[in-house]
Amino acid sequence: MAAPWEFGEPVTVSAARPGVFHHLEAAGRRSIAVSSGMVAVVWEDNRDGTPRAYVAFRAAGKSKFVLQRLSGMQEAYEPVVAALPQGGFVFGWEEGGHVWVRSGGPAGLGPALKLSGAEAAQVVLGAGELGVFAAWAERSGKHMAIRFTRLKPEATLDAEPAIAVTAPQADDQIYPALVVLKSAVALAWEDRRDGHTVILHARTRDGKRFSSAQILNEQRERRSQTFGRGTGAARVALARLDAERASAVWLDKRDFEGGYDVYAALSEPGAMRFQRNERVQDEFGNNIGQWHAAIAAQSGLLVIAWDDDRDGSPDIWLSWREASGWSENLAVPGAGGAGIDASPSVTLDVAGHVHLVWIEQQTADAPTRLRYVEGRRAAQNSGAPRVH
Amino acid sequence: MLKPKGLGLLLFALLSQTVSADPPTGYPFVSYDEGLVQAKQNGRPVFLYFGRYGCGWCDKTNREAFSDKQLHRLYSDRYVLVYVDAESGKRLTLPSGERITERELGARMKVLATPMFAWLERDGREIFHVPGIQSAQDFLLYDRFVSEGHYRKENIRDFLAREMR
Numbered sequence: 001m002a003a004p005w006e007f008g009e010p011v012t013v014s015a016a017r018p019g020v021f022h023h024l025e026a027a028g029r030r031s032i033a034v035s036s037g038m039v040a041v042v043w044e045d046n047r048d049g050t051p052r053a054y055v056a057f058r059a060a061g062k063s064k065f066v067l068q069r070l071s072g073m074q075e076a077y078e079p080v081v082a083a084l085p086q087g088g089f090v091f092g093w094e095e096g097g098h099v100w101v102r103s104g105g106p107a108g109l110g111p112a113l114k115l116s117g118a119e120a121a122q123v124v125l126g127a128g129e130l131g132v133f134a135a136w137a138e139r140s141g142k143h144m145a146i147r148f149t150r151l152k153p154e155a156t157l158d159a160e161p162a163i164a165v166t167a168p169q170a171d172d173q174i175y176p177a178l179v180v181l182k183s184a185v186a187l188a189w190e191d192r193r194d195g196h197t198v199i200l201h202a203r204t205r206d207g208k209r210f211s212s213a214q215i216l217n218e219q220r221e222r223r224s225q226t227f228g229r230g231t232g233a234a235r236v237a238l239a240r241l242d243a244e245r246a247s248a249v250w251l252d253k254r255d256f257e258g259g260y261d262v263y264a265a266l267s268e269p270g271a272m273r274f275q276r277n278e279r280v281q282d283e284f285g286n287n288i289g290q291w292h293a294a295i296a297a298q299s300g301l302l303v304i305a306w307d308d309d310r311d312g313s314p315d316i317w318l319s320w321r322e323a324s325g326w327s328e329n330l331a332v333p334g335a336g337g338a339g340i341d342a343s344p345s346v347t348l349d350v351a352g353h354v355h356l357v358w359i360e361q362q363t364a365d366a367p368t369r370l371r372y373v374e375g376r377r378a379a380q381n382s383g384a385p386r387v388h
Numbered sequence: 389m390l391k392p393k394g395l396g397l398l399l400f401a402l403l404s405q406t407v408s409a410d411p412p413t414g415y416p417f418v419s420y421d422e423g424l425v426q427a428k429q430n431g432r433p434v435f436l437y438f439g440r441y442g443c444g445w446c447d448k449t450n451r452e453a454f455s456d457k458q459l460h461r462l463y464s465d466r467y468v469l470v471y472v473d474a475e476s477g478k479r480l481t482l483p484s485g486e487r488i489t490e491r492e493l494g495a496r497m498k499v500l501a502t503p504m505f506a507w508l509e510r511d512g513r514e515i516f517h518v519p520g521i522q523s524a525q526d527f528l529l530y531d532r533f534v535s536e537g538h539y540r541k542e543n544i545r546d547f548l549a550r551e552m553r
Contacts, residue, residue, distance in 0.1 A: 021486040051487055077479070077487075122477060174477055190475070196442025197475050229442035232502075234475045234491065253440075259500030291495045309498075342495075364496070365484075 005375030010334040016367035027124035028177035029294035031345035035083035042079035053079035053093040057106040082125040092123035099123035099136045128180030135176040144172045179238040186271035188236040196230035239297035244269040249295040259289025298348035307342040314342040352377040411471035412454035420480035423470035427510040434508035435467035446503045456524035483512035
């Protein structure tokens with residue numbers, strides 16, 4: 001199998017220290033972004049005794065990451081990052097039961113802005129021609145509901161009043177994912193209105209009203225003794241395949257005995273509809289569980305990363321979209337073997353180079369460290385693969 | 389964040405419970421964090437129920453096994469009962485001090501199918517776990533494995549093989 005990328009040596013973003021736990025948990029698994037050659041990685045760890053959100057920057061051609069703290073004085077979790085079209089980054093995280101954002105880069109971070117008006121979590125960000133947008137889960141009465149706003153990344157970051165993505169529901173909506181296309185912003189989220197978790201999606205063109213929510217994960221069998229009210233699905237992520245198409249990945253339990261599988265779908269132009277669901281992992285990963293699926297796309301290139309333990313311990317795997325479907329799975333060099341390599345986040349830069357970050361542990365009880373590797377677009381593959 | 393204590397902790401836990409699933413009714417199931425605190429305080433082992441919102445096999449097990457009166461009495465008396473939702477983003481604190489989500493606990497414990505049941509020492513260390521539908525008789529046998537201390541001498545497979553002879 002000829003991989004489209006040639007991987008370099010992994011480098012450490014944040015080193016292992018006894019008692020310190022690194023986490024790459026984020027809505028949409030948006031923990032890494034690249035802007036004008038600058039790589040930004042966000043994560044949470046407890047290096048000073050309290051879980052806090054951090055960012056590390058690596059300039060083009062440099063090997064070392066330089067760390068800054070994103071969050072304030074309270075416990076913080078699940079940071080996300082998006083690259084801004086004009087350069088720099090916007091960051092989001094949960095802190096003290098609310099969601100916050102700030103913009104900046106290695107030269108410094110702007111002031112933090114609280115987005116939520118009630119208990120909130122799981123913020124996700126996206127940026128493109130239409131602007132910069134945020135979505136998150138916020139308490140609305142008894143349940144969590146997805147809220148959405150346009151950010152105004154001016155001298156001081158500001159936000160428009162947030163709107164609800166759907167009418168109030170009788171159960172929770174959590175873990176949104178977001179992607180900005182040329183003419184629409186697409187959202188997807190976990191929704192429990194049907195008595196089990198389904199992945200719903202909707203889009204907005206004007207940032208003020210969303211289309212009616214549609215089911216993304218196909219429902220084959222429902223309300224049986226085996227499947228109960230329905231099969232499980234979790235942690236959707238979105239990426240911009242090209243100017244008008246989104247791509248989605250999520251973990252799906254429709255084949256319930258082998259744990260969650262990685263499923264993906266490509267949208268029609270405009271992201272009003274998604275095409276058929278496709279299982280991503282190959283046959284060697286079919287009878288084991290997949291976890292932590294992340295997605296990246298760039299100008300028709302599409303790659304998905306996850307971890308599974310088909311070779312005896314959790315390793316990072318990649319699959320990319322080829323003309324015939326999803327590629328055989330690639331064990332990322334330097335992100336596998338003995339020990340635990342898990343919880344990946346992935347992005348593609350404008351040249352199609354893949355940037356991957358993950359958590360590495362020697363054993364389940366050992367300290368964690370945050371690792372990064374770049375895969376340079378292989379010359380023989382410079383014209384392919386792309387999704388047409 | 390200042391760590392809330394006592395009643396504040398309970399209120400905080402209740403308010404920040406973003407999602408909930410389906411523990412069997414009539415049993416005193418509590419959150420993971422509260423369960424480990426209780427286990428340390430009263431010296432009882434933990435019975436950990438991994439469910440999933442809408443899970444059919446969980447509903448079946450709830451209906452057919454957990455409705456058993458002997459099982460209800462035995463497990464309510466002998467164990468701290470903890471329910472974890474395999475798709476939840478609710479946070480918990482592992483015995484190591486690490487804060488992770490309920491879903492991440494499922495990933496670490498390789499919960500491939502729900503329900504999954506685990507028996508834990510009072511300090512949170514796993515004794516053993518079993519996946520899938522279980523009968524009341526199964527649970528009563530598992531209780532003997534734990535409460536009579538067989539697990540200190542043999543694994544669950546050997547214990548069950550001996551009991552089935």
